[in-house]
Amino acid sequence: MTFNPEGHFSKNSSVFGLPKDMKAELHILPSPWEPTTSFKKGCKNGPKSVFEASKQMDLFHPYFKKIYNKGIQWDYSTADKITDLNDKASIICDGIQKNLDEEKIPDQKSIERANDLSNTYNTFIYNESLSLLEKNKTVGLVGGDHSAPFGLIKAVSEKYRGKFSIVHLDAHFDFRDAYQGFTHSHASIMYNIRTKLKTPPTLYQIGLRDFCESEYNFALENSKFILDQEFQKLKFFGTSFSQILDKFFEDLNENIYISFDIDGLSPEFCPNTGTPVPGGLSYNEANFLIEELHRRGHKLIGFDLVEVSPNSSLNALGEGIDEVTAVRLLYALSCFALSS
Numbered sequence: 216m217t218f219n220p221e222g223h224f225s226k227n228s229s230v231f232g233l234p235k236d237m238k239a240e241l242h243i244l245p246s247p248w249e250p251t252t253s254f255k256k257g258c259k260n261g262p263k264s265v266f267e268a269s270k271q272m273d274l275f276h277p278y279f280k281k282i283y284n285k286g287i288q289w290d291y292s293t294a295d296k297i298t299d300l301n302d303k304a305s306i307i308c309d310g311i312q313k314n315l316d317e318e319k320i321p322d323q324k325s326i327e328r329a330n331d332l333s334n335t336y337n338t339f340i341y342n343e344s345l346s347l348l349e350k351n352k353t354v355g356l357v358g359g360d361h362s363a364p365f366g367l368i369k370a371v372s373e374k375y376r377g378k379f380s381i382v383h384l385d386a387h388f389d390f391r392d393a394y395q396g397f398t399h400s401h402a403s404i405m406y407n408i409r410t411k412l413k414t415p416p417t418l419y420q421i422g423l424r425d426f427c428e429s430e431y432n433f434a435l436e437n438s439k440f441i442l443d444q445e446f447q448k449l450k451f452f453g454t455s456f457s458q459i460l461d462k463f464f465e466d467l468n469e470n471i472y473i474s475f476d477i478d479g480l481s482p483e484f485c486p487n488t489g490t491p492v493p494g495g496l497s498y499n500e501a502n503f504l505i506e507e508l509h510r511r512g513h514k515l516i517g518f519d520l521v522e523v524s525p526n527s528s529l530n531a532l533g534e535g536i537d538e539v540t541a542v543r544l545l546y547a548l549s550c551f552a553l554s555s
């Protein structure tokens with residue numbers, strides 16, 4: 216059967232309604248991983264809701280056109296293995312967080328066990344990513360919380376020997392050293408990238424508007440960043456978004472990895488994410504940023520989209536603004552990767 220993107224997508228189709236057996240240059244790893252989420256849970260349901268929402272989208276892209284013909288595969292088997300691991304780790308992490316809430320000191324053994332499970336998870340994602348990268352596939356990851364892509368970034372970093380930049384969209388720096396005792400917490404991903412990789416990539420951060428002083432000081436030494444307040448102020452005084460990007464990205468490496476925490480956007484586009492913060496980028500700005508990086512000749516060598524939580528009160532998944540927004544960004548990122 217030939218695939219007709221304007222026809223009806225069968226129930227059995229894969230992500231974006233594409234055929235399941237399609238030869239694909241891009242592989243997406245769905246990761247329902249969120250044991251260390253500290254405020255609102257729910258991003259473990261992100262991959263499923265994004266997958267469902269992807270079937271309601273038209274494939275023809277106004278900028279990237281019909282690049283989907285290069286193929287996108289959704290790796291179904293990954294999610295099952297991660298669900299098991301996430302359930303085990305969550306029981307331990309929830310206990311630790313309950314202790315902290317009651318102002319009790321959590322026992323060190325539990326923290327060690329939680330960290331061991333995070334390491335097992337990271338190794339699994341690292342191995343999955345590495346075997347795909349060795350076949351010259353590009354890998355994207357849909358989380359889950361922001362600790363989810365560490366293994367992927369590590370694998371990409373080894374393949375490119377650190378010769379790339381990470382573009383990080385987020386309301387938070389994610390520079391916490393072991394948040395709540397968890398070395399691989401959702402708030403520590405960029406700290407771990409900068410301190411645990413042999414050849415860490417350069418880091419460009421945008422959307423930042425909720426952080427502690429030590430994270431800010433760490434950022435001064437470890438990344439190029441623009442605080443959301445400064446960014447909004449520049450716009451109020453009439454600097455265009457495109458001019459802001461010109462200056463911010465002037466020394467960006469040709470090869471880039473995009474790490475997209477959905478809470479980098481204004482919360483109207485992600486009301487159910489774990490730690491929403493007022494302010495941030497609009498959906499149109501994020502889309503423009505993705506297209507603009509392609510237009511400037513950058514190559515997208517990997518990406519993640521994390522912290523997407525569906526509205527749990529909706530009966531059917533894939534119909535809330537969180538996943539409807541996320542899936543369009545996922546598609547733009549996928550098209551960018553396929554065009555690289």
Ligand SMILES: [Mn+2]
Binds near residue numbers: 361385401476
């Ligand atoms: Mn984050």
